[in-house]
Amino acid sequence: MAPAVVCESLTKRFGEVTAVDDLSFAIEPGTITGFLGPNGAGKTTTLRVLLGLAAPTRGTALIFGRPYAQLDDPARRVGAVLEATDFHPGRSGRDHLRTLGRAVGFPDARVDEVLALVELTDAATRRVKGYSLGMRQRLGLAAALLGDPELLVLDEPANGLDPEGVRWLRDFLRGFSADGRSVLVSSHVLAEVAQTVDQVIIISHGRLVVESSLDQLTARVGGAVRVRSPDLAGLAAALRQHNVATTLTNDRALLVHGATSEQVGDIAFAAGIPVHELVGESSSLEDVFLSLTTEASP
Amino acid sequence: MAQLQAELLKIRSTRTTVGLLLGMVGLVLLTVLLTGLVSTASTLMDKQNQLDLLGDGTLAGIFAALAGILLVTSEYRFGTIRPTFLFTPRRGRVISAKIVAGLVAGLVFGFLGEGLGFGIGYVILDGRGIPIALHGGDIPVLLVGALVGVALWGAIGVGLGAILQNQIGAVITLLAWGFIAENLLFVFEPSVGRFGPVHAGNAMVGGTTRHLLAPAAGTAILIAWTAALCAAGMVLNARRDVS
Numbered sequence: 001m002a003p004a005v006v007c008e009s010l011t012k013r014f015g016e017v018t019a020v021d022d023l024s025f026a027i028e029p030g031t032i033t034g035f036l037g038p039n040g041a042g043k044t045t046t047l048r049v050l051l052g053l054a055a056p057t058r059g060t061a062l063i064f065g066r067p068y069a070q071l072d073d074p075a076r077r078v079g080a081v082l083e084a085t086d087f088h089p090g091r092s093g094r095d096h097l098r099t100l101g102r103a104v105g106f107p108d109a110r111v112d113e114v115l116a117l118v119e120l121t122d123a124a125t126r127r128v129k130g131y132s133l134g135m136r137q138r139l140g141l142a143a144a145l146l147g148d149p150e151l152l153v154l155d156e157p158a159n160g161l162d163p164e165g166v167r168w169l170r171d172f173l174r175g176f177s178a179d180g181r182s183v184l185v186s187s188h189v190l191a192e193v194a195q196t197v198d199q200v201i202i203i204s205h206g207r208l209v210v211e212s213s214l215d216q217l218t219a220r221v222g223g224a225v226r227v228r229s230p231d232l233a234g235l236a237a238a239l240r241q242h243n244v245a246t247t248l249t250n251d252r253a254l255l256v257h258g259a260t261s262e263q264v265g266d267i268a269f270a271a272g273i274p275v276h277e278l279v280g281e282s283s284s285l286e287d288v289f290l291s292l293t294t295e296a297s298p
Numbered sequence: 299m300a301q302l303q304a305e306l307l308k309i310r311s312t313r314t315t316v317g318l319l320l321g322m323v324g325l326v327l328l329t330v331l332l333t334g335l336v337s338t339a340s341t342l343m344d345k346q347n348q349l350d351l352l353g354d355g356t357l358a359g360i361f362a363a364l365a366g367i368l369l370v371t372s373e374y375r376f377g378t379i380r381p382t383f384l385f386t387p388r389r390g391r392v393i394s395a396k397i398v399a400g401l402v403a404g405l406v407f408g409f410l411g412e413g414l415g416f417g418i419g420y421v422i423l424d425g426r427g428i429p430i431a432l433h434g435g436d437i438p439v440l441l442v443g444a445l446v447g448v449a450l451w452g453a454i455g456v457g458l459g460a461i462l463q464n465q466i467g468a469v470i471t472l473l474a475w476g477f478i479a480e481n482l483l484f485v486f487e488p489s490v491g492r493f494g495p496v497h498a499g500n501a502m503v504g505g506t507t508r509h510l511l512a513p514a515a516g517t518a519i520l521i522a523w524t525a526a527l528c529a530a531g532m533v534l535n536a537r538r539d540v541s
Contacts, residue, residue: 048539048541051384052383052384052387053380053384053539053540054539054541055537055539068387069387069388071387074384074385074387075384075385075386078384080384082380083377083380085376085377086376086377086378086380086381087376087377087378088308088312088372088376088378089376090312090313090314091308091311091312092311095307095311096378098307098311099307099308099311100304100381100382100385102300102303102304102307103300103301103303103304103382103385103386104300104385104386105300143381
């Protein structure tokens with residue numbers, strides 16, 4: 001089967017700033033893909049180019065083999081939510097959906113169906129001004145679902161949701177993909193989507209860092225050594241000389257990857273650097289994500 | 299056609315349009331009542347002054363233009379332009395539907411405004427026993443000119459909004475040009491100023507002020523303005539990235 005989404009050498013510049021830099025990836029149909037990276041990594045820009053809202057500087061971004069704007073009936077094939085706040089505050093949720101549906105010939109009955117699907121029927125005729133953030137997120141999702149699309153593209157859909165809302169979204173996405181449809185969901189927190197996605201695309205500074213299945217990424221989770229020292233910089237430099245990578249933790253310790261605690265202790269001793277704590281730790285998926293996105297820093 | 303229905307629904311589904319309609323009715327009523335009741339009888343016997351009174355409904359053009367501006371700029375202001383373009387990636391189709399919707403809204407504003415202005419103005423003249431100085435084709439020219447002119451202002455608003463995209467910027471540009479810049483231009487350089495959209499509109503209703511164009515020429519010029527602004531708005535919206 002042809003990929004649902006393909007980006008090839010996609011580059012997007014805004015003046016001097018390169019937001020997306022030679023990015024290539026593909027998404028197989030029937031999967032939930034997490035599109036991950038820290039804030040400012042270029043996720044939203046990539047999605048905007050993919051959906052035809054912005055033009056690429058170089059390269060291509062195709063959905064079902066074509067640029068979005070050239071799809072025959074995009075609203076019936078792709079549903080997307082880019083911002084949780086894209087509503088006229090003085091228009092009711094139902095009228096918002098009706099204005100969109102009317103443009104592509106969806107009947108009002110379909111509007112009421114998706115309102116029920118996202119559990120907004122009771123608030124449908126109220127003006128959006130009075131909606132909570134969670135309700136707005138669901139109204140945006142309702143708009144994306146109007147055309148019963150094959151592909152759903154969601155930019156940071158869990159932002160601002162309470163735990164119950166996140167859980168609702170997770171269950172919803174699982175159900176959506178269960179019958180062979182695809183989801184591309186961006187997030188800056190891997191943990192938010194780790195329980196939902198089949199594969200991950202991780203970008204940092206506009207470049208691809210990892211494109212793999214979640215299983216492969218999980219396999220990278222291995223031991224790390226946590227070490228504290230009054231001379232963290234010197235220790236990191238000494239470890240680097242032995243081709244051992246480190247990351248600085250929030251509580252001013254070093255997390256050492258790819259070395260045993262014995263090796264770390266020996267290297268510190270040889271370099272004459274005092275060590276105050278030396279603990280072997282098993283890292284989490286989030287550690288892997290963090291180290292991947294920080295390693296890519298220029 | 300479907301896109302036009304969507305745009306018309308956008309106009310109807312917020313209270314903003316009702317507010318603009320009420321504002322328009324209020325301003326037309328105030329102006330026509332003040333001019334009709336306060337002016338002396340001899341002043342109102344003058345043909346141009348009668349035209350001004352009976353044509354007060356053309357003030358609806360300001361409100362039609364504001365409605366047109368909002369039809370585009372509120373989409374950028376509130377971000378609904380994103381779902382709008384996602385549902386209809388052919389942006390030219392969206393903007394042209396908005397232009398037609400602006401014309402339709404303008405027709406409604408013009409019909410209501412000029413209907414009120416002409417009706418009340420006529421009753422006042424009649425009641426004060428002032429003979430009507432408009433003859434033959436004058437009244438049809440006034441009524442048709444007002445209606446078409448106000449409708450065109452609705453589309454001009456869409457064009458201006460599509461060019462600037464920023465709501466406050468577009469409203470200020472409209473008011474600054476319509477109330478200040480073009481009037482100054484007409485006073486100091488009437489041979490140029492008469493080609494401005496406001497004075498073309500004044501010519502359309504049969505205005506007799508010195509230097510104004512003939513009604514047909516005024517109509518052509520206002521249509522040209524509308525077409526130029528709308529075309530520029532279409533081109534710019536097709537090219538610009540939506541952030």
